[in-house]
Amino acid sequence: PHPQIDTKVIAFSSNAHYFATVTPDMKESKLYDTKQKKVVHTVTRHKGSVFCVAIDPRDKYMFSCGEDGLVFVIDIKSGQLAFTLPRHTDSVNDIAFSEDGYLVATGGYDRNVSLFSMATMTPLATLKAHSAPVIKIIFLDNGRLVSIDKKCGAIVWNTHSFAMISRLQGIHDDVTAVTLSGDGSFLFIGSKLGYIMVFDAHSYDA
Numbered sequence: 137p138h139p140q141i142d143t144k145v146i147a148f149s150s151n152a153h154y155f156a157t158v159t160p161d162m163k164e165s166k167l168y169d170t171k172q173k174k175v176v177h178t179v180t181r182h183k184g185s186v187f188c189v190a191i192d193p194r195d196k197y198m199f200s201c202g203e204d205g206l207v208f209v210i211d212i213k214s215g216q217l218a219f220t221l222p223r224h225t226d227s228v229n230d231i232a233f234s235e236d237g238y239l240v241a242t243g244g245y246d247r248n249v250s251l252f253s254m255a256t257m258t259p260l261a262t263l264k265a266h267s268a269p270v271i272k273i274i275f276l277d278n279g280r281l282v283s284i285d286k287k288c289g290a291i292v293w294n295t296h297s298f299a300m301i302s303r304l305q306g307i308h309d310d311v312t313a314v315t316l317s318g319d320g321s322f323l324f325i326g327s328k329l330g331y332i333m334v335f336d337a338h339s340y341d342a
Contacts, residue, residue, distance in 0.1 A: 142312050143188040143229060143271075149195040154212055156189040156198045165189045165200040167210060177215040179208050187227055192254065193237035201228035207242055221252050222259045232273040232281075239295060241281055243270030249283045251295060261298040265291055274314045274323070276337055282323065284311050290325075292340060304335055306342040 137160065145158040154176070156167050162185040167176045177198070179186070184203030191198050197218060198210040205224035210217060224244030231242050238255045249263040249270055268287035275281050280301065281293045288311065290304035309327035316323055316337065323335040335342050 144190060144231070145188065147190045147198075149191045149212070150193060151195060154191065154195070154198070156191055156200070158186045158189055162186050165198075167198045167212065167215070176212070177210050179210065181208055181217075182206065184227075187229055188231055190231045190233070192240065193233050193235065199231055199240070201231055201242065203227040205244065205246070207231070219257065222250050222262075224248065224250065226269075229269065229271045230273045232275055234275045234295070235277070239275070241273050241275070241283075241295075243273045243283055245269040247285065249273065249281070249293070251281075251298070263291075263293055263298060265300055272311050272314045274316065276316070276323070277320045282314070284314065284325070286310070302340045304340055304342075307333060 148155045153170055158165050165179045165186045169176050179200040182202035182204055186200060186202050188201045198212055200208045205226055207221035207228055209219050224246050226245035228242050228244050233240050240252050240254055242250045247266040247269055251260040253260050266285040266289055268285040270283050270285050272284040279295045281295050284290045288307040290307055292301040294301050309329050311325055312328050313326035321337055323337045325333040
């Protein structure tokens with residue numbers, strides 16, 4: 137159990153051959169081989185707690201995000217550190233990938249969203265418009281990204297121009313989960329009080 141946090145404490149590869157998890161004491165993250173039932177790699181580099189983990193859609197890398205603002209990226213095949221993402225000045229609360237796996241976004245307590253290109257291995261932009269820590273991120277289709285902060289502010293971004301497209305209205309409770317419908321037409325946002333808010337993913341109407 138991880139009673140202190142509601143971030144992504146476990147992540148599976150698309151083929152389910154691997155999964156990553158945050159240890160119960162939140163000091164380390166581990167990558168497991170599910171077939172061989174063994175640990176492939178343990179990330180012990182964070183200074184402070186580990187808040188979330190992820191595996192990219194192409195099953196090449198495991199990501200470990202920490203309180204220290206760092207994201208360590210582990211090569212799944214070799215089990216070695218591949219690279220680190222650009223540092224946030226405070227803890228990293230969430231991580232998300234574009235459907236094609238070419239982009240990765242991280243949201244931090246520093247109120248920023250960082251975009252990184254997996255294709256060129258370069259930072260692309262730092263998106264700044266939130267007035268509170270960013271806690272949830274999700275990619276939409278057609279080069280769009282939604283980020284949500286602790287004050288219920290939700291922003292839709294263009295990941296090509298890095299400009300703000302719109303702000304979602306009507307969120308009045310702490311957000312604990314976000315997901316898309318299978319066809320990408322609707323955005324579902326779950327709240328701490330148990331509500332589910334549904335938004336049109338194209339018009340942004342609730």
